[in-house]
Amino acid sequence: MADKSAVERGKDVKVPISPSIPSGNDTAWVDVSSILRRASDDIQSDELINGENFNLFAAMSALEIMDPKMDSGIVSTYYSVDEAIDNGAAPIPLSFDRTTDTQCVIDIMDHLLSCEATWHKGGSLAQTVFSCIYLLRPERTSSHALLHSFCRVVRTTCNAVVSTVSDVRTNEEEDLFVMAYGLQLKADGDEKCLSMLNAVEETLARQLKACKALSSKRRVLEDIEPLQGNLDFEEGFCRAVLCRLRFRKHFYHVLTCMRRPQGKGLEVAKKHILSCLSELDSMLKSEEFLRHTYACGISEDGLEDKTTASGRQPIGFDSTLNSRSAAPTPPRAIKLLSWKRAVNYFQKLLHDLEIICSNSLDPVFESALRFVVDFQKFEPDLVARAHIQHLLVQDGKLYGCEPIFSVICKAALLPEGAKNHELQKNETVVQLGQLVINLLRVLCTNTAWQRRKLGKILQDWRIIYVQLELAFRKEFGEITSTSTDQNMCLKICKHILIWVEEQTYSVALRFLVLGFELELYATSEYCMVYWYIYVILIKLTEKTHLRMMLSNESTGRRKSKKKRDIVNDMGKDYQIPPTVLLLQCYIYVAEGLMMMLASLRNENKLFLCVGPFNTEQERFMQQFELLQKAFVPDHASYFSYRETISNARFSTLSMHNCFKDAQKIAKGLHGNFANDPDRMVELRRIEQVAEHNAVALNLVCRLGTLEPSLKISFEFVHHPHFAVASVKRS
Amino acid sequence: MNAAQQDGTCSNHAEISDSSEQKNPSPFVGHAKKLIHHRMLIGIKDGRFFLGSFYCMDKQGNIILQDAVEYRSTRRTSPSPMEHRAVGLILIPFSCRTSCHADCSVEDQLSLLSLKDQN
Numbered sequence: 001m002a003d004k005s006a007v008e009r010g011k012d013v014k015v016p017i018s019p020s021i022p023s024g025n026d027t028a029w030v031d032v033s034s035i036l037r038r039a040s041d042d043i044q045s046d047e048l049i050n051g052e053n054f055n056l057f058a059a060m061s062a063l064e065i066m067d068p069k070m071d072s073g074i075v076s077t078y079y080s081v082d083e084a085i086d087n088g089a090a091p092i093p094l095s096f097d098r099t100t101d102t103q104c105v106i107d108i109m110d111h112l113l114s115c116e117a118t119w120h121k122g123g124s125l126a127q128t129v130f131s132c133i134y135l136l137r138p139e140r141t142s143s144h145a146l147l148h149s150f151c152r153v154v155r156t157t158c159n160a161v162v163s164t165v166s167d168v169r170t171n172e173e174e175d176l177f178v179m180a181y182g183l184q185l186k187a188d189g190d191e192k193c194l195s196m197l198n199a200v201e202e203t204l205a206r207q208l209k210a211c212k213a214l215s216s217k218r219r220v221l222e223d224i225e226p227l228q229g230n231l232d233f234e235e236g237f238c239r240a241v242l243c244r245l246r247f248r249k250h251f252y253h254v255l256t257c258m259r260r261p262q263g264k265g266l267e268v269a270k271k272h273i274l275s276c277l278s279e280l281d282s283m284l285k286s287e288e289f290l291r292h293t294y295a296c297g298i299s300e301d302g303l304e305d306k307t308t309a310s311g312r313q314p315i316g317f318d319s320t321l322n323s324r325s326a327a328p329t330p331p332r333a334i335k336l337l338s339w340k341r342a343v344n345y346f347q348k349l350l351h352d353l354e355i356i357c358s359n360s361l362d363p364v365f366e367s368a369l370r371f372v373v374d375f376q377k378f379e380p381d382l383v384a385r386a387h388i389q390h391l392l393v394q395d396g397k398l399y400g401c402e403p404i405f406s407v408i409c410k411a412a413l414l415p416e417g418a419k420n421h422e423l424q425k426n427e428t429v430v431q432l433g434q435l436v437i438n439l440l441r442v443l444c445t446n447t448a449w450q451r452r453k454l455g456k457i458l459q460d461w462r463i464i465y466v467q468l469e470l471a472f473r474k475e476f477g478e479i480t481s482t483s484t485d486q487n488m489c490l491k492i493c494k495h496i497l498i499w500v501e502e503q504t505y506s507v508a509l510r511f512l513v514l515g516f517e518l519e520l521y522a523t524s525e526y527c528m529v530y531w532y533i534y535v536i537l538i539k540l541t542e543k544t545h546l547r548m549m550l551s552n553e554s555t556g557r558r559k560s561k562k563k564r565d566i567v568n569d570m571g572k573d574y575q576i577p578p579t580v581l582l583l584q585c586y587i588y589v590a591e592g593l594m595m596m597l598a599s600l601r602n603e604n605k606l607f608l609c610v611g612p613f614n615t616e617q618e619r620f621m622q623q624f625e626l627l628q629k630a631f632v633p634d635h636a637s638y639f640s641y642r643e644t645i646s647n648a649r650f651s652t653l654s655m656h657n658c659f660k661d662a663q664k665i666a667k668g669l670h671g672n673f674a675n676d677p678d679r680m681v682e683l684r685r686i687e688q689v690a691e692h693n694a695v696a697l698n699l700v701c702r703l704g705t706l707e708p709s710l711k712i713s714f715e716f717v718h719h720p721h722f723a724v725a726s727v728k729r730s
Numbered sequence: 731m732n733a734a735q736q737d738g739t740c741s742n743h744a745e746i747s748d749s750s751e752q753k754n755p756s757p758f759v760g761h762a763k764k765l766i767h768h769r770m771l772i773g774i775k776d777g778r779f780f781l782g783s784f785y786c787m788d789k790q791g792n793i794i795l796q797d798a799v800e801y802r803s804t805r806r807t808s809p810s811p812m813e814h815r816a817v818g819l820i821l822i823p824f825s826c827r828t829s830c831h832a833d834c835s836v837e838d839q840l841s842l843l844s845l846k847d848q849n
Contacts (some may be wrong), residue, residue, distance in 0.1 A: 021771060021781060021801055023769075023833045024833050026835060026836065027833045027834055028835065028839065029771060029831040029832070029834075030833075030834045030839055030842060031829070031833060032765060032770075032830055032831065032832045032842070033829065033830040035758055035842065036762055036787060036791065036830060037795075038756075038758040039756065039759045039761070039787070040788070040789050040790070040791050041758075042756035042758055042759050043756075043759060043789055045789045048786050048787065048788050049759065049762045049763055049766070049784075049786060049787045049788075050766065050785065050786035050787075051763070051766035054785070058819070059785065059786060059819075059821075061819060062794050062819040062820055062821040063817065063818065063819065063821065064820070065774060065780070065820055065821065065822045065823065065826060066774070066776075066823065073802065073817070074776065075776045075777065075778070075802070078806075079803060079804055079805060080804040080805070080808055080813070082804055082805070083804060083805050083806060086805070115748070126783070176761075230802075249812070267769065287773070318806075319828045325774065432816035478798055
């Protein structure tokens with residue numbers, strides 16, 4: 001390597017050029033440093049030496065070498081993994097003292113758990129799990145049975161997770177998650193990892209039994225070499241290693257069972273989940289013992305950040321070795337989760353997976369939708385969401401067994417025979433099937449991405465409605481067979497069209513309410529949002545009711561009343577279905593909120609949409625652009641909104657109290673949903689929203705103009721989507 | 731920086747360099763310009779080499795290489811095989827440059843030698 005000072009002095013220096021960097025034919029490498037130095041002396045400070053076609057703007061995008069933010073190849077510790085190994089960065093065995101060796105292996109196990117959790121939460125594989133030198137060279141650990149089998153199972157587990165997430169392909173944050181950049185996710189013999197692990201586990205179990213027998217002075221039945229040298233610590237170490245191994249084994253089983261088609265492995269997966277949770281508890285319990293055995297002892301400060309139970313730094317990890325195999329520019333700096341937080345992450349993941357395993361697998365569209373929406377309330381992470389998606393849609397079928405056309409027919413309340421109709425081969429009907437699958441997938445993604453996607457697919461749903469109408473008309477015109485077939489065809493067409501409209505409004509409603517969960521609306525926008533929700537709910541209720549009535553007409557039967565139905569049948573020959581009544585309840589609440597906010601704006605000049613940047617109309621368009629573009633619903637515009645709210649006054653409200661009506665309906669529905677705990681919770685929440693808002697409205701009506709010091713705010717204390725007005729004296 | 735350089739178009743720049751050449755013709759500047767687009771091999775403080783086309787250089791001696799490839803050995807202590815990977819458009823600050831070689835034909839080598847002899 002050339003001497004920098006010699007270069008600076010301007011002398012030509014002999015530089016050994018590697019023969020592997022050849023010059024061209026009939027050319028040679030010539031040292032031009034002095035020429036360039038003299039040339040740079042002769043130019044002005046604002047000049048460049050460049051050729052024609054030089055572009056300064058392009059030149060500005062050059063990566064600066066030796067800048068850590070731009071140069072991913074800076075040599076920090078070692079030039080390569082092999083050099084690191086040569087320099088003893090990852091020794092095998094980790095120590096010739098078996099106790100130290102065991103401690104070091106446990107530290108590696110713990111640190112790998114932290115790495116894995118960090119990867120799940122958004123780090124890259126290269127900086128996390130594959131910062132382990134032992135994982136980068138799998139063949140090296142073969143002489144160390146415990147480390148070898150552990151590394152194998154970690155690698156196989158990561159591979160399984162990557163497969164599931166990439167199979168699902170929703171293109172949200174998993175774009176980076178599945179990038180391995182050539183890292184070895186699969187090594188020879190990995191499929192035998194479980195048998196290897198079982199063998200090691202068996203040995204450890206025997207070692208634990210032996211040391212327990214020894215400590216209780218019972219006769220040792222077999223002669224087995226202990227795990228490590230210090231007999232006082234033997235039991236603690238055996239337990240610590242065992243629970244970590246067993247966790248990995250059960251976790252691997254969870255992942256493989258959940259991947260089995262059609263949800264066949266869910267029951268077994270549940271059992272493994274319980275075992276995993278038990279082993280994680282044991283791991284947490286081992287922390288005290290492991291810290292105690294760390295001879296040097298460490299201060300309590302910073303213990304929360306440690307990536308191992310013992311608090312020690314593990315050996316054999318270097319995340320800089322992989323920086324070149326990642327993207328051209330260095331990856332963003334990440335902080336590894338602490339070991340405790342990693343354990344907590346896995347506990348949550350397992351709880352979320354357990355919920356998925358409890359799915360009844362009922363191939364009914366609405367149940368599947370509700371299941372996903374309820375699941376999302378737990379805020380599951382990417383891996384859990386990938387698994388639920390994988391379960392829901394397999395081979396283009398719901399839960400891998402029910403064809404989508406059959407699902408649609410059932411959802412549209414068509415008779416059993418409809419699902420075999422020729423209509424399912426129609427191109428537009430097939431496209432509808434794709435839209436339905438896509439909708440299910442979108443509902444499994446993270447809230448922010450989901451809302452954006454829901455807004456975008458509204459147009460697709462509108463278009464498919466028009467296309468279906470045309471296709472059905474054509475199809476119907478071509479039918480020459482019996483009238484029964486004609487009847488069935490007509491029935492299918494009618495039902496599906498209504499159902500498609502209903503789903504469109506359902507998507508629009510979810511788009512709107514997710515805005516509250518993501519805190520996208522300012523309080524001054526609540527009025528217009530509730531107006532839009534009100535308008536959508538009306539349409540949704542209309543279509544839902546229509547679909548149900550159509551089904552009653554077709555079957556010629558009344559919907560059977562539940563025995564515990566307390567709705568008073570006063571000679572009416574038709575009962576409004578409970579689902580529709582619940583929607584009506586929501587309509588009243590939305591209307592009440594809209595009118596209350598409108599009155600506050602009109603009379604008290606509160607929550608007005610003012611600001612130096614956007615007018616109210618512009619804000620309206622910003623929030624509802626996607627809905628407006630898709631004409632969902634038709635004729636909903638800023639002007640119809642203004643028309644609705646411009647005359648709102650408290651005096652009119654007191655006569656038309658929506659909140660009281662909502663309460664009445666909700667109370668009446670208790671009997672219908674008695675067997676459904678989730679719906680009961682929802683009913684109670686809505687009742688509370690209605691009740692509190694009614695009280696607030698009353699207060700404002702009586703005192704509003706008399707006491708200007710009243711402060712009114714809207715909070716989501718009882719329901720995530722419907723606010724409750726709170727009136728206080730300031 | 732004057733307006734012409736901010737604009738970044740070559741025609742404006744050509745005018746400036748032309749005018750400076752007229753005022754102060756330097757054989758070294760001329761020769762350095764001839765090296766533009768030649769393959770250049772630059773050694774860095776940490777032992778890596780970069781091979782690319784010479785794109786430009788400024789008064790401080792910072793060099794930009796186009797379509798550059800990074801070479802490094804797998805061991806600090808040689809001999810060892812070289813790894814390489816493409817890095818695109820890069821700027822090598824003068825402060826970390828340890829060597830600089832250009833791919834020259836026989837004629838170019840001769841003219842370079844004569845230039846060194848003259849000064």
